[in-house]
Amino acid sequence: MGARVSIGDFAVMSSLSRKALRHYHDIGILEPVHIDAHSGYRFYDTSQVDHAHIIRRFRFLGMSIPDIKALLSTEDTKARTEIITTHLEQMEAQLQHTRDTVGALRELLSPVQAPADIEVRVEPALAVWTIGTTLETSEIDSWFTVTVRKLRDAVAAASGDQSEVVPGGLYDRALFLESSGRASLFVPAPQSARPPSGIRAQLLPPAQFAVLTHSGGHEGIDRSYAALGTFTNEHLISDQGPIREHYIGGTRSEPTTFTATEICWPVFSTTPPQE
Known part of the structure; x- marks a missing residue:
């Protein structure tokens, strides 16, 4: 365990907003180590920062919440690798689709020309x-x-x-x-x-x-x-x-x-x- 920090400090350390931290707490993928019974303030441990960074990066890359939850909840290296590999393949397919779409849009900048081989x-x-x-x-x-x-x-x-x-x-x-x-x-x-x-x-x-x-x-x-x-x-x-x-x-x-x-x-x- 590390040091206990407020949600404000943890937001700065993790680059996750208060709203995002509350959401991740509600869905059970990043829970505070302590909640004050009187004020309701959330407190996190400095050891959770890496965990928070993993969530933020995978969300930025478009990984679904269920997949992130499965990734963080398993100790099985093979299962983790499979989740990450599947997501990378989906990203590559989306990237190729984006490239194809960009190419098609570039073609639209010039008028349709009838090929000579009709x-x-x-x-x-x-x-x-x-x-x-x-x-x-x-x-x-x-x-x-x-x-x-x-x-x-x-x-x-x-x-x-x-x-x-x-x-x-x-x-x-x-x-x-x-x-x-x-x-x-x-x-x-x-x-x-x-x-x-x-x-x-x-x-x-x-x-x-x-x-x-x-x-x-x-x-x-x-x-x-x-x-x-x-x-x-x-x-x-x-x-x-x-x-x-x-x-x-x-x-x-x-x-x-x-x-x-x-x-x-x-x-x-x-x-x-x-x-």
């Missing part, structure tokens, strides 16, 4: 296996992951190979306009095979698109959509049909990690596409 393409009729549903935009990521895996597994079971599978998606304009609408994922149908339960066989009709290839993952794809939409509306005639995407580069071990996404914006053509 092409107008006629997609022929295509027999597919498809899964569709109506959902909220907030549900798309989790639904997408489950559905892509289900389609790839179905193709592998039917053909024995899924290495060349390029999934695609169709997204109604309502998903963009109303944050709720119809979404479908599809894969080219294996020859001479019937789709399993829960998957529907369908023939996608021929259609014409303006196509832009967005490199990498989903990060920044909004800018690619903006560039493609700008080009389409300035140089072509935009069709209000569903947006189509093709997901390139997925593997059996990482079926939802793609090297590129083809964004296909439907356009009107004076020449009907050939069947």
Whole structure:
């Protein structure tokens, strides 16, 4: 034990305000060694200063109160290391997210420029296996992951190979306009095979698109959509049909990690596409 000090002195020594010290006392992570029965004044011990500094630093780094409480209440070195390591990983992920966001904001300082590699393409009729549903935009990521895996597994079971599978998606304009609408994922149908339960066989009709290839993952794809939409509306005639995407580069071990996404914006053509 060290010397007993008032809450005022302890606030100076720990760089924690009176309000913070009272809060940490109330939640049980930094309790005074003595409370005067008549005045209610709190007194701390100088040996608690390091304890207070640990709390202040981890709170500054965004660690939750329950995690700090668990960290300070255990003598298990492995458990402490796990708590700190988990928090550091969360900080690194947040830092990367911040860097990505800063990069995206810097791009917003300059106008959207339509890349030179936008092409107008006629997609022929295509027999597919498809899964569709109506959902909220907030549900798309989790639904997408489950559905892509289900389609790839179905193709592998039917053909024995899924290495060349390029999934695609169709997204109604309502998903963009109303944050709720119809979404479908599809894969080219294996020859001479019937789709399993829960998957529907369908023939996608021929259609014409303006196509832009967005490199990498989903990060920044909004800018690619903006560039493609700008080009389409300035140089072509935009069709209000569903947006189509093709997901390139997925593997059996990482079926939802793609090297590129083809964004296909439907356009009107004076020449009907050939069947």
